[in-house]
Amino acid sequence: MSAPTLDRPAAPDEAALQAQFDATIAADHRIEPRDWMPEAYRSGLVRQIAQHAHSEIIGMQPEGDWLLAAPSLRRKAILLAKVQDEAGHGMYLYSAAETLGADRADLTDKLIERKQKYSSIFNYPTLTYADVGVIGWLVDGAAICNQVPLCRSSYGPYARAMIRVCKEESFHQRQGYELLMTMMRGTDAQRAMVQDAVDRWWAPSLMMFGPPDDDSPNSAQSMKWGVKRHSNDELRQRFVDMTVPQAEVLGVTLPDPELALDPATGRYRFGAIDWTEFKQVIAGKGPCNDERIARRRAARDDNAWVTEAATAYAGKHSR
Ligand code: BYC
Numbered sequence: 001m002s003a004p005t006l007d008r009p010a011a012p013d014e015a016a017l018q019a020q021f022d023a024t025i026a027a028d029h030r031i032e033p034r035d036w037m038p039e040a041y042r043s044g045l046v047r048q049i050a051q052h053a054h055s056e057i058i059g060m061q062p063e064g065d066w067l068l069a070a071p072s073l074r075r076k077a078i079l080l081a082k083v084q085d086e087a088g089h090g091m092y093l094y095s096a097a098e099t100l101g102a103d104r105a106d107l108t109d110k111l112i113e114r115k116q117k118y119s120s121i122f123n124y125p126t127l128t129y130a131d132v133g134v135i136g137w138l139v140d141g142a143a144i145c146n147q148v149p150l151c152r153s154s155y156g157p158y159a160r161a162m163i164r165v166c167k168e169e170s171f172h173q174r175q176g177y178e179l180l181m182t183m184m185r186g187t188d189a190q191r192a193m194v195q196d197a198v199d200r201w202w203a204p205s206l207m208m209f210g211p212p213d214d215d216s217p218n219s220a221q222s223m224k225w226g227v228k229r230h231s232n233d234e235l236r237q238r239f240v241d242m243t244v245p246q247a248e249v250l251g252v253t254l255p256d257p258e259l260a261l262d263p264a265t266g267r268y269r270f271g272a273i274d275w276t277e278f279k280q281v282i283a284g285k286g287p288c289n290d291e292r293i294a295r296r297r298a299a300r301d302d303n304a305w306v307t308e309a310a311t312a313y314a315g316k317h318s319r
Helices: 012-028 040-056 060-065 071-099 106-110 127-148 156-184 188-207 219-224 231-248 275-287 289-302 306-319
Strands: 260-262 267-269
Touching: 012 289, 040 071, 040 106, 040 219, 040 289, 060 071, 060 127, 071 106, 071 156, 071 188, 071 306, 106 289, 127 156, 127 188, 127 231, 156 188, 188 231, 231 260, 260 275, 275 289, 289 306
Parallel strands: none
Antiparallel strands: 260 267
16 A cells, blocks of 8 residues: 555555455445446446346337237327336436446447347247237246346445336236236137237246356356346246246246146246257347347437437537
8 A cells, every 4th residue: 555645545455445345245235336346347237237228228129019009098008108117227227337437328339239238038029919918927027036136236326226127117017917817808819819929928038037057157256246146047947936827827828848846846847948049149140139229220320410409408508
């Protein structure tokens, strides 16, 4: 440590800062934006939070496709509110990334240039209105399973953003389930639509939790730092255990012949996941990757004049 001067206390050296960081993590306290943090902690968080923010923003597209074709005014109002919530989640998350020194416009550019990822789940098409219900039930259900533990994430701004996000996700999940319940009480054709949507979304929902633990390069360090609290496989299992009874109440079959309760553990065993498909989707070769990115690019470019005008206006006022 360098000698203190009269007007400026000595800056603690890196080892002392690291020790303080480690002690904060060990005590399960939060790291805040002004605290010192290792560079890998900062960049790892920017990676995860940016990916999460991009998922919320891209996630508006599959459901947004149904806004003009919702079957009633009530369903349209609900869907509009949900899609708007997702925009809000993206904004909280980009703000959290900004507290780590990231720039929102730069993150958007990286998404469009495919240098940063977004959730695999949003690369599948929404073919019927039952997909809206199934996204609410399964996709938001998986999101809740994954994100509730993130409310205790070690990085303060991320953890606090997650609290509000999870409250809204919980409403989203229930609206999806209620929509499916309504369709299941309807005609045979409606029940068939629900079953078809469940058949298509089940496996991609399981993939949302990420690769298996023995193939997850980021998990070990992320869990040591308390960013992630549970492993990918642990959360996936929790989701399956939570969802099987809900499927029974709904009256749909989950498309996995190996799905069975293990009486020894009280948990559900399930069949192998197609990790080749997962890898293809996150490499940009899923059914809708090109369409999703093209639309995000068009939104950025077509609306650039709004950003320019707002920036010029803010500049004029600050002068
Ligand atoms: N899709 O080492 P791993 C929502 C990547 S929003 C794409 O296990 P990690 C919603 C991973 O990033 C849903 N990529 O990573 C929105 C890594 O790549 P890089 C989004 C995936 O970070 C609107 C590589 O694979 N939720 O729910 O320890 C409407 C190796 O993985 C995926 C979040 O983002 C995937 N599924 O764990 C409705 C939650 N899985 O970066 C709903 C926050 C993995 O090394 N994020 N990859 O090139 C997380 O909890 C974690 O980042 C993950 C992955 C569990 C997703």
